[in-house]
Amino acid sequence: MQIEETALPGVLILTPRRFGDARGWFSESWNRKTLRAAGLDLPEFVQDNHSLSARVGTLRGLHYQSPPHAQGKLVRCGRGRLLDVAVDVRRGSPTYGQSVSEELSAENGRQLWIPAGFLHGFVTREPDTEIIYKCTDHYAPECDGAVHFASVGVDWGFKMSDIQLSDKDSAAPTLADWTSPFTWEPA
Numbered sequence: 001m002q003i004e005e006t007a008l009p010g011v012l013i014l015t016p017r018r019f020g021d022a023r024g025w026f027s028e029s030w031n032r033k034t035l036r037a038a039g040l041d042l043p044e045f046v047q048d049n050h051s052l053s054a055r056v057g058t059l060r061g062l063h064y065q066s067p068p069h070a071q072g073k074l075v076r077c078g079r080g081r082l083l084d085v086a087v088d089v090r091r092g093s094p095t096y097g098q099s100v101s102e103e104l105s106a107e108n109g110r111q112l113w114i115p116a117g118f119l120h121g122f123v124t125r126e127p128d129t130e131i132i133y134k135c136t137d138h139y140a141p142e143c144d145g146a147v148h149f150a151s152v153g154v155d156w157g158f159k160m161s162d163i164q165l166s167d168k169d170s171a172a173p174t175l176a177d178w179t180s181p182f183t184w185e186p187a
Contacts (some may be wrong), residue, residue: 001014001015001016001017001028001031001035001038002014002015002016002017003004003035003038003040006073006086006097006100007065007095007098007100008073008086008088008095008098008100008114008118009095009173010113011086011100011109011112011113011115012040012112012113013102013111013112013113013117013159014035014074014110014111014113015108015109015110015111016028016029016109016111017088017116018109023141023161024044026129027109028174029076029111030058030088030101030134034068034072035089036142040161042074042113042136043136044136045133045135045137046135046136046138047134047138047139048132048133048134048135048136049131049133049134049135050078050130050131051130051131051134052085052128052129052130052134052180053082053124053128053129053130053131054127054128055124055127055164056124056125056126056127057121057123057124057158057162057163058123058129058163058164059094059121059123059124059149059156059158059161059163059164059165059169060121060122060123060131060147060166060169061085061119061120061121061122061149061169062085062087062119062120062121062146062147062148062152062169062172063119063120063121063144063145063146064089064119064120064145064146064147064181064182065116065137065139065140065144065145066143066145066182067143067181067182068143068179069074069137069138069139069140069143070117070137070181070182071116071136071137072113072114072115072135072136072144073118073120073134073135073136074111074113074114074133074134075111075112075113075120075122075131075132075134075173076104076109076110076111076112076133077104077105077129077130077131077132078106078107078128078130078131078132078166079106079128079129080105080106080124080126080127080129080130081103081104081105081106081107081124081125081126081127081129082103082104082105082122082123082124082131083101083102083103083104083123083125083128083156083157084100084101084103084104084112084120084121084122084131085099085100085101085117085120085122085123085154085156086100086101086112086114086118086119086120086151086170087099087118087120087121087147087152087154088117088118089117089118089119089147089175089180090117090180090181090182090183090184090185091119091160091180091183091184092183092184093117093184094184096184097152097153098174099152099153099154100112101154101155103125103148104122104131105116105126105169106130116136116137116138116182118184119147120154121149123156123157123158123163125157125159130173145172146168146169146171146172147172147173147174147175147178148169148172148174149165149169149172149174150174151174151175151176152175155187163169
């Protein structure tokens with residue numbers, strides 16, 4: 001497993017090895033023992049999610065789940081291609097409001113580890129794109145929230161008129177009008 005740091009401390013890119021032959025390939029996308037041996041001890045995952053977005057330009061996010069049910073997520077693309085985004089929203093963090101974006105695709109096999117305390121969102125770049133992610137806490141509707149995608153300075157690669165949003169994401173508050181429930185704790 002290749003592990004790369006990003007510009008945001010704690011957000012990582014994990015790229016599993018693929019073993020291929022004439023039939024295709026095999027990849028071990030998650031192995032706690034392998035990651036611990038590499039010095040990475042991620043929290044326990046308790047829930048897997050899988051969604052399909054039919055249209056190019058479908059944007060989901062920026063989502064979070066607040067304490068006491070804050071979620072870390074290990075995100076990958078099962079089919080198609082997407083731009084995955086993490087935004088640091090831990091009050092007091094030296095990187096508060098900064099983002100990292102990474103293209104995840106079925107072809108490149110990359111995964112993005114997004115710890116609790118970060119907003120998460122993605123936009124699809126191919127039709128019928130599937131996103132698969134592991135979560136460190138169960139879904140809790142009372143802790144579910146969103147921040148408007150256009151308020152964090154990310155270049156999503158689409159004109160506003162070409163983006164498809166849910167009503168929830170369209171009505172989300174801007175980062176400037178939102179109070180984060182997360183606090184940065186220095187290491």
